[in-house]
Amino acid sequence: MSRVSKKIRYISLLQAWIAGGILLFGFLGGHFLWLAAVLCVAVFSIAIWAGLILPEEAEEEMVRQKLKSHKQSLEMLSHYRHDVMNQIQLLKGYLQLQIYDRLQAPIQKLVNDAQRHSVLSNLPGNELPYVLIKRELAAPMLHLQLEIEDKENWKEHLEQEIVTFINYLSAIGENLSQDLGIIAEWNMKLRLSGGAASITLAVLGEHVNNTYIAELIEEFGRKGLTLLEQTAEGQTHILSFGSQVKPNVR
Amino acid sequence: MSRVSKKIRYISLLQAWIAGGILLFGFLGGHFLWLAAVLCVAVFSIAIWAGLILPEEAEEEMVRQKLKSHKQSLEMLSHYRHDVMNQIQLLKGYLQLQIYDRLQAPIQKLVNDAQRHSVLSNLPGNELPYVLIKRELAAPMLHLQLEIEDKENWKEHLEQEIVTFINYLSAIGENLSQDLGIIAEWNMKLRLSGGAASITLAVLGEHVNNTYIAELIEEFGRKGLTLLEQTAEGQTHILSFGSQVKPNVR
Numbered sequence: 001m002s003r004v005s006k007k008i009r010y011i012s013l014l015q016a017w018i019a020g021g022i023l024l025f026g027f028l029g030g031h032f033l034w035l036a037a038v039l040c041v042a043v044f045s046i047a048i049w050a051g052l053i054l055p056e057e058a059e060e061e062m063v064r065q066k067l068k069s070h071k072q073s074l075e076m077l078s079h080y081r082h083d084v085m086n087q088i089q090l091l092k093g094y095l096q097l098q099i100y101d102r103l104q105a106p107i108q109k110l111v112n113d114a115q116r117h118s119v120l121s122n123l124p125g126n127e128l129p130y131v132l133i134k135r136e137l138a139a140p141m142l143h144l145q146l147e148i149e150d151k152e153n154w155k156e157h158l159e160q161e162i163v164t165f166i167n168y169l170s171a172i173g174e175n176l177s178q179d180l181g182i183i184a185e186w187n188m189k190l191r192l193s194g195g196a197a198s199i200t201l202a203v204l205g206e207h208v209n210n211t212y213i214a215e216l217i218e219e220f221g222r223k224g225l226t227l228l229e230q231t232a233e234g235q236t237h238i239l240s241f242g243s244q245v246k247p248n249v250r
Numbered sequence: 251m252s253r254v255s256k257k258i259r260y261i262s263l264l265q266a267w268i269a270g271g272i273l274l275f276g277f278l279g280g281h282f283l284w285l286a287a288v289l290c291v292a293v294f295s296i297a298i299w300a301g302l303i304l305p306e307e308a309e310e311e312m313v314r315q316k317l318k319s320h321k322q323s324l325e326m327l328s329h330y331r332h333d334v335m336n337q338i339q340l341l342k343g344y345l346q347l348q349i350y351d352r353l354q355a356p357i358q359k360l361v362n363d364a365q366r367h368s369v370l371s372n373l374p375g376n377e378l379p380y381v382l383i384k385r386e387l388a389a390p391m392l393h394l395q396l397e398i399e400d401k402e403n404w405k406e407h408l409e410q411e412i413v414t415f416i417n418y419l420s421a422i423g424e425n426l427s428q429d430l431g432i433i434a435e436w437n438m439k440l441r442l443s444g445g446a447a448s449i450t451l452a453v454l455g456e457h458v459n460n461t462y463i464a465e466l467i468e469e470f471g472r473k474g475l476t477l478l479e480q481t482a483e484g485q486t487h488i489l490s491f492g493s494q495v496k497p498n499v500r
Contacts, residue, residue: 077367
């Protein structure tokens, strides 16, 4: 809860107490009318003060939050701009050296990135797409693609839980990638039904090896996600995880 | 001022009035102790209600604003992604047809866009860079580059004024471009000193013609910006405007 909201709460409680005091001293006691009058002046002063100061503070907090959001927007744009420019520099270089057959790779990377971002943008919810794209732009070694099954059963109150859960798993993946120096792509299908979560994870990546997969399974296991099945399709490792209880991610 | 802030203000004023009423009836009047007691219960109830409800409302308003900002961030990213993809599609096409000498133009456009955004990002202030990049991404026919002279004298309270002013001028430019179907680039140098503004505007663009320049001068004139000097350097039209008073942009 924000500072202003807390202040509103405490000041209101204070006023309620004082009003109770006026009743007690002024009308039940009878002898302490002067004390009740003092308390009355106190309520009056606090109310005037709160009416002048608190709305201003609430506005300032809103403005602060707005400016913070703007800054984050610009940072996300700047990350993406740098990603684009890196590939463009490659293109410029190959073009200058007339190595035309290598132009395809940077172009394809730009297309892949854009498609991945676009899919993330279309995920349900208000916060989930934002959080995932922000993560993707800031942490470039894990490319996470998420699919939520039963989109039609999407419930707003589930969003915060899913965001926390995905953030948690993707932090595992990003750390793993950075520790082993392996860029990986995860295509994750998530089902959250009742109290249990189940995940199908397809892991792609030129350098993804058995060490990577073994460590991934171990880390997921620590969070209560049991490996149910492990298969491979060509270069892609496919892992199915299930959890009997809601995974504890807090 | 937001709805919650207004509520805080009105509720506090109401409490102050009632507290005044208690004083009047309870302690000055003497005979109306029962009325003072009723008012006292009213203050108590309002305070309890305000303490429970208002902080929740304030939080909800913050969350709403946060989600709105997230949505705008994603929209900006999406605009930029589409701009990039448009050029990438051109690149892919030329590459497929092996027309290598036309690859340079889309690449150069991506570099120019990125450089322009990067310069805008580095403008002073918290809101100005955000507003200008957002405009640039949403309204593609006017490319506006802004330079603020005397950056070291940048004053925070000037920011809102400058944002409004620039928004106003760029709306003129965007409309002009759309009416005449002419993509233009403006390099604007802005000096705001004391009560007066002065602007040096370099207008570039393959199709920028005398009609465009004449209409621009007329529109700026309507807003109190007098043309002081008009020169040309090659394809670039350079216009100096001055204003004796602070331009009225509201």
